[in-house]
Amino acid sequence: xxxxxxxxELTAARIRRNVLDICRQRGGYAAQGVxxxxxxxxxxxxxxxxxxxxxxxxxxxxxNGHDAIMTYGALAESGHYKMEDLRTINEDGGWVDQSPIEGxxxxxxxxxxxxxxxxxxxxxxxxxxxxxxxxxxxxxxSDGELQEGNVWEGVMFAAHQKLSNLCYIVDNNDxxxxxxxxxxxxVEPVHDKFxxxxxxxxxxxxxxxxxxxDAFAQARxxxxxxxxxxxxxxxxxxxxxxxxxxxxxxxxxxTAVDWDAGLAEIGSVIAALEGVVG
Amino acid sequence: MTTLTQLEAADFxxxxxxxxxxxxxxxxxxxxxxxxxxxxxxxxxxPPTETDRFRDELPERFHNVGIAEANMIxxxxxxxxxxxxxxxxxxxxxxxKRVLDQITMQAAYPxxxxxxxxxxxxxxxxxxxxxxxxxxIAIMRAVPNMAIFEPSGPEYHAAMVQLALEWDGPAYLxxxxxxxxxxxxTPMPLEIGKGVVRRxxxxxxxxxxxxxxxxxxxxxxxxSQKGIESRVIDMASIKPIDVDLIIESAIKTxxxxxxxxxxxxxxxxxxxAEVLMDEGIGIPFxxxxxxxxxxxxxxxxxxxxxxxxxxxxxxxxxxxVIQRKKSK
Numbered sequence: 001x002x003x004x005x006x007x008x009e010l011t012a013a014r015i016r017r018n019v020l021d022i023c024r025q026r027g028g029y030a031a032q033g034v035x036x037x038x039x040x041x042x043x044x045x046x047x048x049x050x051x052x053x054x055x056x057x058x059x060x061x062x063x064n065g066h067d068a069i070m071t072y073g074a075l076a077e078s079g080h081y082k083m084e085d086l087r088t089i090n091e092d093g094g095w096v097d098q099s100p101i102e103g104x105x106x107x108x109x110x111x112x113x114x115x116x117x118x119x120x121x122x123x124x125x126x127x128x129x130x131x132x133x134x135x136x137x138x139x140x141x142s143d144g145e146l147q148e149g150n151v152w153e154g155v156m157f158a159a160h161q162k163l164s165n166l167c168y169i170v171d172n173n174d175x176x177x178x179x180x181x182x183x184x185x186x187v188e189p190v191h192d193k194f195x196x197x198x199x200x201x202x203x204x205x206x207x208x209x210x211x212x213x214d215a216f217a218q219a220r221x222x223x224x225x226x227x228x229x230x231x232x233x234x235x236x237x238x239x240x241x242x243x244x245x246x247x248x249x250x251x252x253x254x255t256a257v258d259w260d261a262g263l264a265e266i267g268s269v270i271a272a273l274e275g276v277v278g
Numbered sequence: 279m280t281t282l283t284q285l286e287a288a289d290f291x292x293x294x295x296x297x298x299x300x301x302x303x304x305x306x307x308x309x310x311x312x313x314x315x316x317x318x319x320x321x322x323x324x325p326p327t328e329t330d331r332f333r334d335e336l337p338e339r340f341h342n343v344g345i346a347e348a349n350m351i352x353x354x355x356x357x358x359x360x361x362x363x364x365x366x367x368x369x370x371x372x373x374x375k376r377v378l379d380q381i382t383m384q385a386a387y388p389x390x391x392x393x394x395x396x397x398x399x400x401x402x403x404x405x406x407x408x409x410x411x412x413x414x415i416a417i418m419r420a421v422p423n424m425a426i427f428e429p430s431g432p433e434y435h436a437a438m439v440q441l442a443l444e445w446d447g448p449a450y451l452x453x454x455x456x457x458x459x460x461x462x463x464t465p466m467p468l469e470i471g472k473g474v475v476r477r478x479x480x481x482x483x484x485x486x487x488x489x490x491x492x493x494x495x496x497x498x499x500x501x502s503q504k505g506i507e508s509r510v511i512d513m514a515s516i517k518p519i520d521v522d523l524i525i526e527s528a529i530k531t532x533x534x535x536x537x538x539x540x541x542x543x544x545x546x547x548x549x550x551a552e553v554l555m556d557e558g559i560g561i562p563f564x565x566x567x568x569x570x571x572x573x574x575x576x577x578x579x580x581x582x583x584x585x586x587x588x589x590x591x592x593x594x595x596x597x598x599v600i601q602r603k604k605s606k
Contacts, residue, residue: 065405065408090404090575092577092580093576093580093584097574097575098404098405098575099405099408099409099575101406101407101574110407110408111408112405112407112408113371113372113376113408113409114345115345144322144344144345147343147344147345147346148345148346149346176322176344176345177323177326178320178322178324178325178342181344184322184344185342185343185345185346
């Protein structure tokens with residue numbers, strides 16, 4: 001187990017490095033990508049099952065388009081994307097978009113208009129079950145999206161249909177475009193709200209690999225309702241030297257942080273873990 | 279006056295981390311200082327919709343409702359029924375398409391003074407199809423009681439607030455925040471139902487709105503070099519539209535093209551065509567706009583070129599229409 005955890009920690013560190021590498025080109029949602037690296041590591045490299053053809057049997061639906069940076073960072077690590085391609089993000093005429101469209105590898109839906117993933121993933125989970133598939137559906141959305149009524153309509157359907165093959169993941173980072181969610185429009189108590197809607201609700205830090213492995217396993221063991229992992233992430237989680245860098249900034253401008261310092265720090269984390277992992 | 283903070287500046291539109299002027303936001307605050315009924319609502323996008331100054335200076339009349347556009351329109355409907363004049367803010371794509379039923383039932387049918395203010399018009403965003411509104415004018419034009427106004431530049435932003443207030447009912451403002459500091463300008467007036475003749479010419483009329491007005495004026499210069507003189511109309515009042523000016527221009531120049539940062543289906547071009555057909559005016563005519571397709575993210579000049587709504591595209595269309603006029 002320890003080796004499994006260390007390997008996933010190493011993968012998470014490499015995802016953080018990839019996120020910084022991509023975002024330093026033209027700016028981006030770097031703080032979210034960094035904070036979601038542990039979730040991405042466990043989800044893509046431990047939890048979701050392979051389909052035997054180089055892709056996944058289980059399905060991942062990204063509801064908030066801007067968190068695509070997490071998927072890019074992870075799928076670069078898995079070899080599905082090349083870093084040299086990802087560094088072209090947001091170039092005019094390029095195909096790597098900050099808010100990706102469906103058809104691009106790793107993106108099931110065209111997100112960006114917020115709060116629409118929970119319904120689409122519930123529909124997908126119902127249809128997979130209806131067709132006798134054992135594939136599980138994972139859907140990531142943010143706490144800011146909980147302000148959209150559409151989210152709760154999807155959640156209600158998922159619970160009503162007892163979609164135990166559906167696992168929602170909430171990036172509960174208390175941050176949205178105009179500031180802290182708790183100041184803009186409070187969404188707490190998130191755990192109680194999902195529980196009241198009939199979901200198996202698990203609240204974790206979202207940045208502890210062992211905790212994430214356990215939470216996903218627990219979600220899998222529930223057979224009569226959908227689950228939700230509420231992850232209390234914070235922007236820049238996992239890179240200490242960037243903690244103070246514009247903690248309010250939802251979007252990180254190219255010139256806003258010391259990318260070299262961030263990369264140096266995560267580089268030493270990677271080196272230390274590489275020394276431990278066989 | 280509180281200035282835009284660096285942190286707030288760097289999002290969605292202005293990624294320079296430098297404060298930009300906000301002619302619309304300033305005009306809204308000025309209007310609200312003189313009219314206690316004005317309330318501002320915003321669905322999370324405060325700096326990108328220039329409502330940060332209103333938030334800071336008139337907090338008792340400001341609501342950031344969070345990422346909840348449908349709720350925002352409902353709240354505005356309730357406030358308007360009680361005598362307020364709510365200005366609701368988000369991006370064009372979200373504040374029209376996401377909440378059309380709320381707009382029709384909670385603002386348009388009761389004919390309440392709910393002002394719907396969208397930013398990121400048409401294709402003008404890096405964020406791609408989810409944030410692009412290329413069908414919003416078509417949708418909003420079909421809603422009874424709804425007026426639609428679109429400025430061609432920051433000099434008309436203050437007039438947008440005035441037009442919205444003068445229209446005794448729901449209005450949609452299709453706003454474009456400057457991406458860089460605009461050159462100094464004098465605020466320009468507009469009238470409901472009136473187009474502005476921005477350039478005189480007798481060979482062809484180019485009717486345009488929003489971002490395409492500047493492109494049309496540039497096209498007119500290119501055409502002038504070839505001896506074609508264009509009348510360029512800024513149709514900032516898309517609904518109600520200036521029927522008299524369209525007819526007068528069509529009779530005068532005997533050729534009309536339209537140019538808009540919107541689908542060719544249902545927007546300004548369609549509105550002009552409807553006027554011409556209703557009047558039985560059959561003259562060479564062409565609509566420049568997005569050709570019934572979804573677009574992609576990118577810088578605004580790149581997208582305008584790629585999707586054929588820049589000065590070159592307008593020039594080509596005008597030249598072709600002039601040929602048809604000559605061969606008639």
